[in-house]
Amino acid sequence: MTAKRLLVLATGGTIAGRAGSATRRDYRPGQIEIDEFLDSVGSLGLDVQFAGRQLAAIGSENMTPDIWAAIHAAIVEGMADDTIDGIVLTHGTDTAEETALLLDLTLPTTKPVVMVGAMRPADAVGSDGLRNFANAVRVAADDEAAGRGVLLVMSDRVIAARDVRKARTSGTDAFAGFPRDGIAHVTPSSLEWYGPSWRDDEDARFAFPKRFPTIPILYAYAGMQPDVVTDCLASKAEGIVVAGFGEGNMPDSVRAMLAETAKAGTPVVRSTRVDMGLVDREPEDERNRFVAARALGPGKARILLQLLLANGVREPAKIQAVFDRR
Incomplete structure:
Protein backbone atom coordinates (compact mmCIF):
# COMPACT_ATOMS: atom_id res chain seq x y z
CA MET A 1 0.00 0.00 0.00
CA THR A 2 1.30 3.46 -0.92
CA ALA A 3 2.29 5.59 2.08
CA LYS A 4 0.08 8.57 2.83
CA ARG A 5 1.43 11.98 1.80
CA LEU A 6 0.90 14.83 4.22
CA LEU A 7 1.34 18.55 3.73
CA VAL A 8 3.06 20.07 6.77
CA LEU A 9 2.53 23.82 7.16
CA ALA A 10 4.80 25.52 9.68
CA THR A 11 4.10 28.77 11.51
CA GLY A 12 6.69 28.63 14.30
CA GLY A 13 5.70 28.34 17.95
CA THR A 14 7.33 26.40 20.77
CA ILE A 15 7.39 23.20 18.73
CA ALA A 16 9.99 24.97 16.56
CA GLY A 17 11.61 26.81 19.45
CA ARG A 18 15.06 26.67 20.99
CA ALA A 19 16.37 27.77 24.36
CA GLY A 20 20.07 27.10 23.80
CA SER A 21 20.08 25.05 26.99
CA ALA A 22 18.20 22.00 28.19
CA THR A 23 17.26 23.71 31.46
CA ARG A 24 16.63 27.38 30.62
CA ARG A 25 13.13 28.69 31.27
CA ASP A 26 13.11 31.26 28.48
CA TYR A 27 13.39 30.37 24.80
CA ARG A 28 12.76 31.75 21.33
CA PRO A 29 9.87 30.27 19.34
CA GLY A 30 9.99 29.60 15.61
CA GLN A 31 13.75 28.99 15.35
CA ILE A 32 13.61 25.65 13.51
CA GLU A 33 12.69 25.91 9.83
CA ILE A 34 10.42 23.31 8.29
CA ASP A 35 13.16 21.47 6.37
CA GLU A 36 15.27 21.02 9.51
CA PHE A 37 12.19 20.00 11.48
CA LEU A 38 11.21 17.33 8.96
CA ASP A 39 14.79 16.05 8.91
CA SER A 40 14.55 15.47 12.67
CA VAL A 41 11.19 13.77 12.20
CA GLY A 42 12.85 11.31 9.82
CA SER A 43 14.40 9.50 12.79
CA LEU A 44 10.93 8.57 14.06
CA GLY A 45 10.34 6.05 11.27
CA LEU A 46 6.87 7.32 10.39
CA ASP A 47 5.33 5.51 7.41
CA VAL A 48 4.29 8.69 5.56
CA GLN A 49 5.69 11.09 3.00
CA PHE A 50 5.94 14.80 3.76
CA ALA A 51 5.71 17.98 1.74
CA GLY A 52 6.76 20.92 3.92
CA ARG A 53 6.05 24.63 3.62
CA GLN A 54 7.07 27.47 5.92
CA LEU A 55 4.35 30.12 6.31
CA ALA A 56 5.64 32.02 9.35
CA ALA A 57 8.17 31.74 12.17
CA ILE A 58 6.47 33.42 15.10
CA GLY A 59 5.20 32.86 18.60
CA SER A 60 1.45 32.56 18.17
CA GLU A 61 0.85 35.57 20.40
CA ASN A 62 1.89 37.46 17.24
CA MET A 63 -0.68 35.76 14.98
CA THR A 64 -2.35 38.19 12.55
CA PRO A 65 -5.21 38.10 10.03
CA ASP A 66 -2.62 38.17 7.21
CA ILE A 67 -0.99 35.00 8.51
CA TRP A 68 -4.41 33.43 9.00
CA ALA A 69 -5.16 34.21 5.36
CA ALA A 70 -1.90 32.57 4.26
CA ILE A 71 -2.67 29.47 6.35
CA HIS A 72 -6.18 29.21 4.97
CA ALA A 73 -5.03 29.61 1.37
CA ALA A 74 -2.31 26.97 1.79
CA ILE A 75 -4.76 24.47 3.28
CA VAL A 76 -7.30 25.09 0.51
CA GLU A 77 -4.51 24.47 -2.00
CA GLY A 78 -3.55 21.26 -0.21
CA MET A 79 -7.14 20.06 -0.19
CA ALA A 80 -7.34 20.58 -3.95
CA ASP A 81 -4.11 18.61 -4.52
CA ASP A 82 -4.93 14.97 -5.26
CA THR A 83 -1.46 13.91 -4.10
CA ILE A 84 -2.08 15.22 -0.56
CA ASP A 85 -4.00 13.01 1.86
CA GLY A 86 -4.06 15.31 4.89
CA ILE A 87 -2.67 18.52 6.35
CA VAL A 88 -0.70 19.08 9.55
CA LEU A 89 -0.31 22.65 10.84
CA THR A 90 2.39 23.37 13.42
CA HIS A 91 1.31 26.31 15.58
CA GLY A 92 2.11 28.01 18.86
CA THR A 93 -0.22 27.16 21.72
CA ASP A 94 -1.21 30.66 22.87
CA THR A 95 -3.73 31.34 20.09
CA ALA A 96 -4.17 27.79 18.78
CA GLU A 97 -7.82 27.64 19.85
CA GLU A 98 -8.69 30.78 17.88
CA THR A 99 -6.91 29.63 14.72
CA ALA A 100 -8.52 26.20 15.07
CA LEU A 101 -12.05 27.59 15.24
CA LEU A 102 -11.46 30.05 12.40
CA LEU A 103 -10.21 27.27 10.12
CA ASP A 104 -12.91 24.86 11.26
CA LEU A 105 -15.62 27.30 10.20
CA THR A 106 -14.04 28.31 6.86
CA LEU A 107 -12.81 24.97 5.47
CA PRO A 108 -14.61 21.92 4.08
CA THR A 109 -14.20 18.62 5.90
CA THR A 110 -13.06 16.49 2.97
CA LYS A 111 -9.47 15.97 4.21
CA PRO A 112 -8.05 15.84 7.73
CA VAL A 113 -6.65 19.11 9.06
CA VAL A 114 -4.67 18.60 12.26
CA MET A 115 -3.03 21.31 14.35
CA VAL A 116 -0.16 20.49 16.68
CA GLY A 117 2.16 22.37 19.01
CA ALA A 118 4.36 21.89 22.04
CA MET A 119 4.71 23.30 25.53
CA ARG A 120 8.48 22.78 25.73
CA PRO A 121 11.04 23.85 23.12
CA ALA A 122 12.91 21.27 21.07
CA ASP A 123 16.10 21.38 23.16
CA ALA A 124 14.43 21.30 26.59
CA VAL A 125 14.52 18.35 28.96
CA GLY A 126 11.34 16.36 28.33
CA SER A 127 10.45 18.19 25.13
CA ASP A 128 7.01 17.13 23.92
CA GLY A 129 7.21 18.39 20.34
CA LEU A 130 8.24 15.26 18.45
CA ARG A 131 5.78 13.01 20.27
CA ASN A 132 2.95 15.47 19.63
CA PHE A 133 3.96 15.68 15.98
CA ALA A 134 4.13 11.89 15.59
CA ASN A 135 0.64 11.70 17.11
CA ALA A 136 -0.64 14.41 14.76
CA VAL A 137 0.76 12.50 11.79
CA ARG A 138 -1.04 9.34 12.88
CA VAL A 139 -4.32 11.29 13.09
CA ALA A 140 -3.87 13.16 9.78
CA ALA A 141 -3.03 9.90 7.96
CA ASP A 142 -6.12 8.12 9.29
CA ASP A 143 -9.09 7.85 6.93
CA GLU A 144 -11.51 8.32 9.84
CA ALA A 145 -10.07 11.74 10.68
CA ALA A 146 -11.91 13.34 7.74
CA GLY A 147 -15.41 14.60 8.49
CA ARG A 148 -14.53 15.81 11.97
CA GLY A 149 -13.47 19.35 11.15
CA VAL A 150 -10.19 20.85 12.32
CA LEU A 151 -8.56 18.91 15.15
CA LEU A 152 -5.84 19.75 17.66
CA VAL A 153 -3.47 17.06 18.94
CA MET A 154 -1.62 17.55 22.23
CA SER A 155 -0.61 15.27 25.10
CA ASP A 156 -1.99 12.08 23.47
CA ARG A 157 -5.46 13.59 23.01
CA VAL A 158 -7.40 14.68 19.95
CA ILE A 159 -9.70 17.65 20.62
CA ALA A 160 -12.17 19.18 18.16
CA ALA A 161 -11.73 22.84 17.25
CA ARG A 162 -15.02 23.97 18.74
CA ASP A 163 -14.18 22.40 22.11
CA VAL A 164 -10.47 23.04 22.52
CA ARG A 165 -9.00 25.64 24.83
CA LYS A 166 -5.68 26.26 26.52
CA ALA A 167 -6.39 25.71 30.19
CA ARG A 168 -2.94 25.76 31.82
CA THR A 169 0.02 28.10 31.44
CA SER A 170 2.67 25.36 31.67
CA GLY A 171 3.12 21.61 31.66
CA THR A 172 2.61 19.33 28.71
CA ASP A 173 -1.06 18.65 29.55
CA ALA A 174 -2.06 22.26 28.91
CA PHE A 175 -5.19 21.82 26.78
CA ALA A 176 -8.72 20.87 27.68
CA GLY A 177 -12.01 20.61 25.85
CA PHE A 178 -15.50 21.83 26.68
CA PRO A 179 -18.20 20.63 26.50
CA ARG A 180 -16.45 17.60 24.99
CA ASP A 181 -12.94 16.81 26.10
CA GLY A 182 -10.93 14.51 23.84
CA ILE A 183 -12.68 12.80 20.91
CA ALA A 184 -9.86 10.27 20.50
CA HIS A 185 -6.79 8.92 22.24
CA VAL A 186 -3.62 8.78 20.17
CA THR A 187 -0.04 7.60 20.58
CA PRO A 188 2.66 7.20 17.93
CA SER A 189 1.55 3.57 17.57
CA SER A 190 -2.22 3.68 18.13
CA LEU A 191 -5.36 5.73 17.57
CA GLU A 192 -8.79 5.12 19.10
CA TRP A 193 -11.76 7.29 18.12
CA TYR A 194 -14.50 7.62 20.72
CA GLY A 195 -17.28 7.96 18.14
CA PRO A 196 -18.05 8.30 14.42
CA SER A 197 -17.41 11.43 12.35
CA TRP A 198 -20.20 14.01 12.38
CA ARG A 199 -19.39 16.35 9.46
CA ASP A 200 -18.77 14.04 6.49
CA ASP A 201 -18.12 15.93 3.23
CA GLU A 202 -19.42 19.18 4.66
CA ASP A 203 -18.66 22.44 2.86
CA ALA A 204 -17.13 25.42 4.62
CA ARG A 205 -19.73 27.05 6.84
CA PHE A 206 -18.48 30.58 6.15
CA ALA A 207 -16.42 32.36 3.52
CA PHE A 208 -13.00 33.41 4.77
CA PRO A 209 -13.17 37.16 5.53
CA LYS A 210 -11.52 39.68 3.25
CA ARG A 211 -11.41 41.89 6.34
CA PHE A 212 -11.83 40.99 10.00
CA PRO A 213 -14.30 43.33 11.74
CA THR A 214 -13.03 45.22 14.79
CA ILE A 215 -14.40 43.46 17.87
CA PRO A 216 -12.89 44.18 21.30
Whole structure:
Protein backbone atom coordinates (compact mmCIF):
# COMPACT_ATOMS: atom_id res chain seq x y z
CA MET A 1 0.00 0.00 0.00
CA THR A 2 1.30 3.46 -0.92
CA ALA A 3 2.29 5.59 2.08
CA LYS A 4 0.08 8.57 2.83
CA ARG A 5 1.43 11.98 1.80
CA LEU A 6 0.90 14.83 4.22
CA LEU A 7 1.34 18.55 3.73
CA VAL A 8 3.06 20.07 6.77
CA LEU A 9 2.53 23.82 7.16
CA ALA A 10 4.80 25.52 9.68
CA THR A 11 4.10 28.77 11.51
CA GLY A 12 6.69 28.63 14.30
CA GLY A 13 5.70 28.34 17.95
CA THR A 14 7.33 26.40 20.77
CA ILE A 15 7.39 23.20 18.73
CA ALA A 16 9.99 24.97 16.56
CA GLY A 17 11.61 26.81 19.45
CA ARG A 18 15.06 26.67 20.99
CA ALA A 19 16.37 27.77 24.36
CA GLY A 20 20.07 27.10 23.80
CA SER A 21 20.08 25.05 26.99
CA ALA A 22 18.20 22.00 28.19
CA THR A 23 17.26 23.71 31.46
CA ARG A 24 16.63 27.38 30.62
CA ARG A 25 13.13 28.69 31.27
CA ASP A 26 13.11 31.26 28.48
CA TYR A 27 13.39 30.37 24.80
CA ARG A 28 12.76 31.75 21.33
CA PRO A 29 9.87 30.27 19.34
CA GLY A 30 9.99 29.60 15.61
CA GLN A 31 13.75 28.99 15.35
CA ILE A 32 13.61 25.65 13.51
CA GLU A 33 12.69 25.91 9.83
CA ILE A 34 10.42 23.31 8.29
CA ASP A 35 13.16 21.47 6.37
CA GLU A 36 15.27 21.02 9.51
CA PHE A 37 12.19 20.00 11.48
CA LEU A 38 11.21 17.33 8.96
CA ASP A 39 14.79 16.05 8.91
CA SER A 40 14.55 15.47 12.67
CA VAL A 41 11.19 13.77 12.20
CA GLY A 42 12.85 11.31 9.82
CA SER A 43 14.40 9.50 12.79
CA LEU A 44 10.93 8.57 14.06
CA GLY A 45 10.34 6.05 11.27
CA LEU A 46 6.87 7.32 10.39
CA ASP A 47 5.33 5.51 7.41
CA VAL A 48 4.29 8.69 5.56
CA GLN A 49 5.69 11.09 3.00
CA PHE A 50 5.94 14.80 3.76
CA ALA A 51 5.71 17.98 1.74
CA GLY A 52 6.76 20.92 3.92
CA ARG A 53 6.05 24.63 3.62
CA GLN A 54 7.07 27.47 5.92
CA LEU A 55 4.35 30.12 6.31
CA ALA A 56 5.64 32.02 9.35
CA ALA A 57 8.17 31.74 12.17
CA ILE A 58 6.47 33.42 15.10
CA GLY A 59 5.20 32.86 18.60
CA SER A 60 1.45 32.56 18.17
CA GLU A 61 0.85 35.57 20.40
CA ASN A 62 1.89 37.46 17.24
CA MET A 63 -0.68 35.76 14.98
CA THR A 64 -2.35 38.19 12.55
CA PRO A 65 -5.21 38.10 10.03
CA ASP A 66 -2.62 38.17 7.21
CA ILE A 67 -0.99 35.00 8.51
CA TRP A 68 -4.41 33.43 9.00
CA ALA A 69 -5.16 34.21 5.36
CA ALA A 70 -1.90 32.57 4.26
CA ILE A 71 -2.67 29.47 6.35
CA HIS A 72 -6.18 29.21 4.97
CA ALA A 73 -5.03 29.61 1.37
CA ALA A 74 -2.31 26.97 1.79
CA ILE A 75 -4.76 24.47 3.28
CA VAL A 76 -7.30 25.09 0.51
CA GLU A 77 -4.51 24.47 -2.00
CA GLY A 78 -3.55 21.26 -0.21
CA MET A 79 -7.14 20.06 -0.19
CA ALA A 80 -7.34 20.58 -3.95
CA ASP A 81 -4.11 18.61 -4.52
CA ASP A 82 -4.93 14.97 -5.26
CA THR A 83 -1.46 13.91 -4.10
CA ILE A 84 -2.08 15.22 -0.56
CA ASP A 85 -4.00 13.01 1.86
CA GLY A 86 -4.06 15.31 4.89
CA ILE A 87 -2.67 18.52 6.35
CA VAL A 88 -0.70 19.08 9.55
CA LEU A 89 -0.31 22.65 10.84
CA THR A 90 2.39 23.37 13.42
CA HIS A 91 1.31 26.31 15.58
CA GLY A 92 2.11 28.01 18.86
CA THR A 93 -0.22 27.16 21.72
CA ASP A 94 -1.21 30.66 22.87
CA THR A 95 -3.73 31.34 20.09
CA ALA A 96 -4.17 27.79 18.78
CA GLU A 97 -7.82 27.64 19.85
CA GLU A 98 -8.69 30.78 17.88
CA THR A 99 -6.91 29.63 14.72
CA ALA A 100 -8.52 26.20 15.07
CA LEU A 101 -12.05 27.59 15.24
CA LEU A 102 -11.46 30.05 12.40
CA LEU A 103 -10.21 27.27 10.12
CA ASP A 104 -12.91 24.86 11.26
CA LEU A 105 -15.62 27.30 10.20
CA THR A 106 -14.04 28.31 6.86
CA LEU A 107 -12.81 24.97 5.47
CA PRO A 108 -14.61 21.92 4.08
CA THR A 109 -14.20 18.62 5.90
CA THR A 110 -13.06 16.49 2.97
CA LYS A 111 -9.47 15.97 4.21
CA PRO A 112 -8.05 15.84 7.73
CA VAL A 113 -6.65 19.11 9.06
CA VAL A 114 -4.67 18.60 12.26
CA MET A 115 -3.03 21.31 14.35
CA VAL A 116 -0.16 20.49 16.68
CA GLY A 117 2.16 22.37 19.01
CA ALA A 118 4.36 21.89 22.04
CA MET A 119 4.71 23.30 25.53
CA ARG A 120 8.48 22.78 25.73
CA PRO A 121 11.04 23.85 23.12
CA ALA A 122 12.91 21.27 21.07
CA ASP A 123 16.10 21.38 23.16
CA ALA A 124 14.43 21.30 26.59
CA VAL A 125 14.52 18.35 28.96
CA GLY A 126 11.34 16.36 28.33
CA SER A 127 10.45 18.19 25.13
CA ASP A 128 7.01 17.13 23.92
CA GLY A 129 7.21 18.39 20.34
CA LEU A 130 8.24 15.26 18.45
CA ARG A 131 5.78 13.01 20.27
CA ASN A 132 2.95 15.47 19.63
CA PHE A 133 3.96 15.68 15.98
CA ALA A 134 4.13 11.89 15.59
CA ASN A 135 0.64 11.70 17.11
CA ALA A 136 -0.64 14.41 14.76
CA VAL A 137 0.76 12.50 11.79
CA ARG A 138 -1.04 9.34 12.88
CA VAL A 139 -4.32 11.29 13.09
CA ALA A 140 -3.87 13.16 9.78
CA ALA A 141 -3.03 9.90 7.96
CA ASP A 142 -6.12 8.12 9.29
CA ASP A 143 -9.09 7.85 6.93
CA GLU A 144 -11.51 8.32 9.84
CA ALA A 145 -10.07 11.74 10.68
CA ALA A 146 -11.91 13.34 7.74
CA GLY A 147 -15.41 14.60 8.49
CA ARG A 148 -14.53 15.81 11.97
CA GLY A 149 -13.47 19.35 11.15
CA VAL A 150 -10.19 20.85 12.32
CA LEU A 151 -8.56 18.91 15.15
CA LEU A 152 -5.84 19.75 17.66
CA VAL A 153 -3.47 17.06 18.94
CA MET A 154 -1.62 17.55 22.23
CA SER A 155 -0.61 15.27 25.10
CA ASP A 156 -1.99 12.08 23.47
CA ARG A 157 -5.46 13.59 23.01
CA VAL A 158 -7.40 14.68 19.95
CA ILE A 159 -9.70 17.65 20.62
CA ALA A 160 -12.17 19.18 18.16
CA ALA A 161 -11.73 22.84 17.25
CA ARG A 162 -15.02 23.97 18.74
CA ASP A 163 -14.18 22.40 22.11
CA VAL A 164 -10.47 23.04 22.52
CA ARG A 165 -9.00 25.64 24.83
CA LYS A 166 -5.68 26.26 26.52
CA ALA A 167 -6.39 25.71 30.19
CA ARG A 168 -2.94 25.76 31.82
CA THR A 169 0.02 28.10 31.44
CA SER A 170 2.67 25.36 31.67
CA GLY A 171 3.12 21.61 31.66
CA THR A 172 2.61 19.33 28.71
CA ASP A 173 -1.06 18.65 29.55
CA ALA A 174 -2.06 22.26 28.91
CA PHE A 175 -5.19 21.82 26.78
CA ALA A 176 -8.72 20.87 27.68
CA GLY A 177 -12.01 20.61 25.85
CA PHE A 178 -15.50 21.83 26.68
CA PRO A 179 -18.20 20.63 26.50
CA ARG A 180 -16.45 17.60 24.99
CA ASP A 181 -12.94 16.81 26.10
CA GLY A 182 -10.93 14.51 23.84
CA ILE A 183 -12.68 12.80 20.91
CA ALA A 184 -9.86 10.27 20.50
CA HIS A 185 -6.79 8.92 22.24
CA VAL A 186 -3.62 8.78 20.17
CA THR A 187 -0.04 7.60 20.58
CA PRO A 188 2.66 7.20 17.93
CA SER A 189 1.55 3.57 17.57
CA SER A 190 -2.22 3.68 18.13
CA LEU A 191 -5.36 5.73 17.57
CA GLU A 192 -8.79 5.12 19.10
CA TRP A 193 -11.76 7.29 18.12
CA TYR A 194 -14.50 7.62 20.72
CA GLY A 195 -17.28 7.96 18.14
CA PRO A 196 -18.05 8.30 14.42
CA SER A 197 -17.41 11.43 12.35
CA TRP A 198 -20.20 14.01 12.38
CA ARG A 199 -19.39 16.35 9.46
CA ASP A 200 -18.77 14.04 6.49
CA ASP A 201 -18.12 15.93 3.23
CA GLU A 202 -19.42 19.18 4.66
CA ASP A 203 -18.66 22.44 2.86
CA ALA A 204 -17.13 25.42 4.62
CA ARG A 205 -19.73 27.05 6.84
CA PHE A 206 -18.48 30.58 6.15
CA ALA A 207 -16.42 32.36 3.52
CA PHE A 208 -13.00 33.41 4.77
CA PRO A 209 -13.17 37.16 5.53
CA LYS A 210 -11.52 39.68 3.25
CA ARG A 211 -11.41 41.89 6.34
CA PHE A 212 -11.83 40.99 10.00
CA PRO A 213 -14.30 43.33 11.74
CA THR A 214 -13.03 45.22 14.79
CA ILE A 215 -14.40 43.46 17.87
CA PRO A 216 -12.89 44.18 21.30
CA ILE A 217 -13.30 41.92 24.33
CA LEU A 218 -14.44 43.65 27.53
CA TYR A 219 -13.16 41.81 30.60
CA ALA A 220 -15.52 42.19 33.55
CA TYR A 221 -14.03 43.20 36.91
CA ALA A 222 -15.27 44.54 40.24
CA GLY A 223 -15.84 48.29 39.98
CA MET A 224 -16.15 48.22 36.18
CA GLN A 225 -17.67 51.45 34.85
CA PRO A 226 -19.75 52.01 31.69
CA ASP A 227 -17.17 54.36 30.16
CA VAL A 228 -15.33 51.24 28.93
CA VAL A 229 -18.19 50.79 26.46
CA THR A 230 -17.85 54.39 25.33
CA ASP A 231 -14.14 53.82 24.78
CA CYS A 232 -14.89 50.78 22.61
CA LEU A 233 -17.34 52.67 20.47
CA ALA A 234 -14.86 55.54 20.09
CA SER A 235 -12.39 53.02 18.66
CA LYS A 236 -14.96 52.08 15.98
CA ALA A 237 -15.93 48.71 17.43
CA GLU A 238 -18.25 46.81 15.08
CA GLY A 239 -19.27 44.35 17.76
CA ILE A 240 -18.41 43.68 21.41
CA VAL A 241 -17.75 40.47 23.34
CA VAL A 242 -18.05 40.61 27.13
CA ALA A 243 -15.90 38.24 29.20
CA GLY A 244 -18.40 38.44 32.03
CA PHE A 245 -18.58 37.13 35.57
CA GLY A 246 -20.05 33.66 36.01
CA GLU A 247 -22.71 33.05 33.36
CA GLY A 248 -21.86 36.22 31.45
CA ASN A 249 -22.82 38.71 34.15
CA MET A 250 -21.68 42.33 34.39
CA PRO A 251 -22.39 45.44 36.51
CA ASP A 252 -25.86 46.90 35.95
CA SER A 253 -24.49 50.20 34.65
CA VAL A 254 -22.36 48.39 32.06
CA ARG A 255 -25.29 46.16 31.07
CA ALA A 256 -27.48 49.21 30.53
CA MET A 257 -24.88 50.89 28.32
CA LEU A 258 -24.32 47.72 26.31
CA ALA A 259 -28.07 47.27 25.85
CA GLU A 260 -28.22 50.77 24.32
CA THR A 261 -25.30 49.82 22.12
CA ALA A 262 -26.94 46.58 20.94
CA LYS A 263 -30.26 48.30 20.27
CA ALA A 264 -28.39 50.84 18.15
CA GLY A 265 -27.13 48.00 15.93
CA THR A 266 -23.74 46.96 17.35
CA PRO A 267 -23.91 43.24 18.24
CA VAL A 268 -23.06 42.33 21.84
CA VAL A 269 -22.15 38.78 22.90
CA ARG A 270 -22.12 37.69 26.54
CA SER A 271 -19.35 35.19 27.25
CA THR A 272 -17.57 34.36 30.51
CA ARG A 273 -14.15 34.86 32.03
CA VAL A 274 -14.63 31.49 33.81
CA ASP A 275 -12.52 28.76 32.21
CA MET A 276 -15.36 26.37 31.42
CA GLY A 277 -19.14 26.47 31.45
CA LEU A 278 -22.16 27.42 29.38
CA VAL A 279 -23.48 30.94 29.06
CA ASP A 280 -27.15 30.37 28.30
CA ARG A 281 -29.69 32.95 27.27
CA GLU A 282 -31.42 34.80 30.08
CA PRO A 283 -34.85 36.50 30.02
CA GLU A 284 -33.36 39.97 29.56
CA ASP A 285 -31.33 39.03 26.49
CA GLU A 286 -34.18 39.41 24.01
CA ARG A 287 -35.08 42.87 25.31
CA ASN A 288 -31.41 43.93 25.41
CA ARG A 289 -30.69 42.31 22.01
CA PHE A 290 -27.78 40.40 23.53
CA VAL A 291 -26.35 37.11 22.25
CA ALA A 292 -25.32 34.33 24.64
CA ALA A 293 -21.99 32.71 23.73
CA ARG A 294 -23.06 29.26 24.94
CA ALA A 295 -19.93 27.06 25.13
CA LEU A 296 -17.50 29.47 23.46
CA GLY A 297 -15.00 31.41 25.55
CA PRO A 298 -14.35 35.08 24.79
CA GLY A 299 -11.57 34.58 22.23
CA LYS A 300 -13.52 32.04 20.21
CA ALA A 301 -16.78 34.00 20.56
CA ARG A 302 -14.93 36.94 19.03
CA ILE A 303 -13.77 34.80 16.07
CA LEU A 304 -17.29 33.55 15.39
CA LEU A 305 -18.79 37.04 15.64
CA GLN A 306 -16.14 38.36 13.24
CA LEU A 307 -17.04 35.66 10.72
CA LEU A 308 -20.75 36.34 11.07
CA LEU A 309 -20.39 40.09 10.58
CA ALA A 310 -17.97 39.62 7.67
CA ASN A 311 -20.55 37.35 6.04
CA GLY A 312 -23.37 39.86 6.51
CA VAL A 313 -25.11 38.30 9.54
CA ARG A 314 -26.02 41.07 12.01
CA GLU A 315 -29.48 40.28 13.42
CA PRO A 316 -29.14 39.07 17.06
CA ALA A 317 -31.56 36.15 16.56
CA LYS A 318 -29.61 34.88 13.56
CA ILE A 319 -26.30 35.33 15.39
CA GLN A 320 -27.72 33.44 18.37
CA ALA A 321 -28.81 30.56 16.15
CA VAL A 322 -25.22 30.06 14.99
CA PHE A 323 -23.84 30.20 18.54
CA ASP A 324 -26.43 27.58 19.51
CA ARG A 325 -25.35 25.22 16.73
CA ARG A 326 -23.15 22.30 17.71
